[in-house]
Amino acid sequence: MKRAAFTNRWLPILLLVPQISIIGIFFYWPAIHALRSSFYLQDPFGFSETFVGFANYASLFNSASYGRAAIFTVSFTLLVTILSLGIALLLAVKADKVVRGAKTYRTLLMWVYAVAPPVAGVMGLILFNQSWGPISDLFKSLGWDFALGVNYYDTAFAMVLISVWKQIPVNFIFFLSGLQSIPKSVREAAMIDNRSAAGRFWDVTFPLLAPTGFFLLITNITYSLFDTFGIIDTVVKGEPGNNPMTLVYKVYVDGFRGNDLGGSSAQSVVLMVLVLAMTVFQFRLVERRIHYT
Amino acid sequence: MNTEIVTQSAPRARIKLSLVFDHGILILGAAFLILPVLMLLQMSTMPDLFNMKNGPSFAIGDQLDENFRKAMFEADGFSGENTGVQMLWNSLILGLGFAAGKIVLGMMAAYAIVYFRMRFATFAFWIIFTTLLLPLEVRILPSYEIVQQLGMLNTYQGLIIPLIASATATFFFRQYFRSIPEELVEAARIDGAGPFKFFIDILVPLSRTMIAAMFIIMFVYGWNQYLWPTMITTDEDMFTLVRGIKQIRQSLEGTSLPEYGRANMLALIAILPPVLIVIFFQSWFVKGLTESDK
Numbered sequence: 001m002k003r004a005a006f007t008n009r010w011l012p013i014l015l016l017v018p019q020i021s022i023i024g025i026f027f028y029w030p031a032i033h034a035l036r037s038s039f040y041l042q043d044p045f046g047f048s049e050t051f052v053g054f055a056n057y058a059s060l061f062n063s064a065s066y067g068r069a070a071i072f073t074v075s076f077t078l079l080v081t082i083l084s085l086g087i088a089l090l091l092a093v094k095a096d097k098v099v100r101g102a103k104t105y106r107t108l109l110m111w112v113y114a115v116a117p118p119v120a121g122v123m124g125l126i127l128f129n130q131s132w133g134p135i136s137d138l139f140k141s142l143g144w145d146f147a148l149g150v151n152y153y154d155t156a157f158a159m160v161l162i163s164v165w166k167q168i169p170v171n172f173i174f175f176l177s178g179l180q181s182i183p184k185s186v187r188e189a190a191m192i193d194n195r196s197a198a199g200r201f202w203d204v205t206f207p208l209l210a211p212t213g214f215f216l217l218i219t220n221i222t223y224s225l226f227d228t229f230g231i232i233d234t235v236v237k238g239e240p241g242n243n244p245m246t247l248v249y250k251v252y253v254d255g256f257r258g259n260d261l262g263g264s265s266a267q268s269v270v271l272m273v274l275v276l277a278m279t280v281f282q283f284r285l286v287e288r289r290i291h292y293t
Numbered sequence: 294m295n296t297e298i299v300t301q302s303a304p305r306a307r308i309k310l311s312l313v314f315d316h317g318i319l320i321l322g323a324a325f326l327i328l329p330v331l332m333l334l335q336m337s338t339m340p341d342l343f344n345m346k347n348g349p350s351f352a353i354g355d356q357l358d359e360n361f362r363k364a365m366f367e368a369d370g371f372s373g374e375n376t377g378v379q380m381l382w383n384s385l386i387l388g389l390g391f392a393a394g395k396i397v398l399g400m401m402a403a404y405a406i407v408y409f410r411m412r413f414a415t416f417a418f419w420i421i422f423t424t425l426l427l428p429l430e431v432r433i434l435p436s437y438e439i440v441q442q443l444g445m446l447n448t449y450q451g452l453i454i455p456l457i458a459s460a461t462a463t464f465f466f467r468q469y470f471r472s473i474p475e476e477l478v479e480a481a482r483i484d485g486a487g488p489f490k491f492f493i494d495i496l497v498p499l500s501r502t503m504i505a506a507m508f509i510i511m512f513v514y515g516w517n518q519y520l521w522p523t524m525i526t527t528d529e530d531m532f533t534l535v536r537g538i539k540q541i542r543q544s545l546e547g548t549s550l551p552e553y554g555r556a557n558m559l560a561l562i563a564i565l566p567p568v569l570i571v572i573f574f575q576s577w578f579v580k581g582l583t584e585s586d587k
Contacts, residue, residue: 005410012409019402026458030435091322094315108323114567116517118538123329132348177583230519255434
């Protein structure tokens with residue numbers, strides 16, 4: 001709030017009403033609803049429900065398929081985050097360095113941001129097609145009989161590659177603007193102090209990029225958890241079966257396909273708690289460890 | 294004499310080599326991002342029979358306009374209502390409606406929070422900003438049930454409004470308004486401007502670039518929505534292009550000849566508008582992303 005604020009009584013309330021009512025109906029109501037139904041067992045037709053306490057949670061944590069999805073989610077998130085941050089950082093450092101064609105490279109490397117995840121999934125289906133996909137052909141010539149949708153690890157590999165492809169542009173844009181906001185004087189001073197380019201990068205550039213990097217770390221984790229839904233749904237072709245899936249995708253599969261409303265709600269609540277914990281962690285770490293310039 | 298020449302030319306040669314290396318990496322990166330889309334384009338120029346047997350190739354066929362015609366004007370589903378044109382229209386409504394709704398609501402709420410003295414300001418702030426934490430995907434099932442109870446399945450309102458129920462835009466505008474000097478509102482008040490006049494005549498024009506940047510980001514975000522439209526639209530005349538991808542994928546698995554040309558063309562049409570917007574307005578887009586997200 002500003003010091004010189006207006007003191008109108010009804011206007012601010014009027015201004016807030018649209019936003020708060022939409023949030024109330026479409027955010028808080030469903031969130032509370034999920035919390036409530038996570039304690040109930042519903043019959044598949046939704047006619048009756050029984051209070052079961054923590055039974056839904058208990059069966060969740062004892063379920064092998066949930067454990068498998070959790071392990072997959074963690075490894076998937078780690079791989080996608082590390083690969084897409086690493087490749088994007090390399091590209092951004094190079095794009096920051098070249099003088100000629102810098103703008104062209106920026107344009108060429110950022111537009112994938114606007115490609116919808118399921119479209120990326122369709123490209124993956126073609127690239128990894130079993131009989132003539134260019135990438136599976138390549139693997140076949142190396143002796144790897146790639147089977148998308150059949151072999152668990154092959155499918156996971158394709159999901160990671162497509163998700164990394166889709167995420168590189170966002171990371172690239174942030175890293176590049178982070179690099180370009182490093183003052184010229186700092187760079188010149190570093191040039192005098194440290195002759196080797198690698199030394200300059202690790203001693204000067206990398207620490208200055210830390211806030212951007214940390215922000216991107218959180219963004220990438222969120223992306224891997226939630227925004228890859230369209231990629232995963234396209235790649236597994238709506239037939240989860242034995243295919244790898246993330247926790248978010250499992251909420252959808254169990255709730256919509258399996259009609260397990262209580263179990264799906266319990267999964268939602270677990271995810272909500274996870275995301276909340278991540279955010280609290282983020283705020284504390286950002287405030288303590290990283291100083292924005 | 295000889296040694297001098299060597300020492301002079303050696304560093305120059307090294308610089309050139311590293312420059313070639315830098316460009317090499319950048320070109321490789323760009324190719325990695327671009328090739329899959331060129332592949333879609335190539336396949337949509339070829340006859341379906343060829344695609345089905347050979348997949349992507351280096352050949353350029355003559356089916357491009359025929360596939361474009363099929364993708365835009367021929368329906369794929371049962372009802373015959375999900376032509377490319379209809380889906381494009383729905384995608385536009387979703388993208389524009391979502392972006393406009395988000396910006397208008399966000400600006401109003403941010404204005405109330407930043408520029409007014411209210412008793413429940415902190416409370417309102419927390420009510421609104423908790424929504425930043427939980428994406429729609431997490432509460433997807435109950436959200437669907439509520440939209441169903443409200444009779445909003447297969448409507449534009451049902452498509453757009455639940456997606457708006459998060460405070461990203463409010464958060465960005467709050468950050469932005471707080472960075473505007475206080476003297477401005479003081480001067481406006483001394484000149485006798487009321488809260489309405491200040492908002493419309495001073496704050497909105499000042500936020501022009503921020504609004505533009507937000508609009509681009511939100512339009513792309515809305516256009517690319519997949520899960521929510523997939524769930525709440527079952528009428529084929531309500532499908533968006535990105536929702537239609539599900540249908541594209543299913544049609545490729547049919548027993549009859551899979552229409553790769555047409556399907557890839559539809560996928561290209563689905564990515565064209567957001568990609569063009571990002572490319573043409575890239576400075577605004579980058580500004581919006583990097584200056585507001587942190």
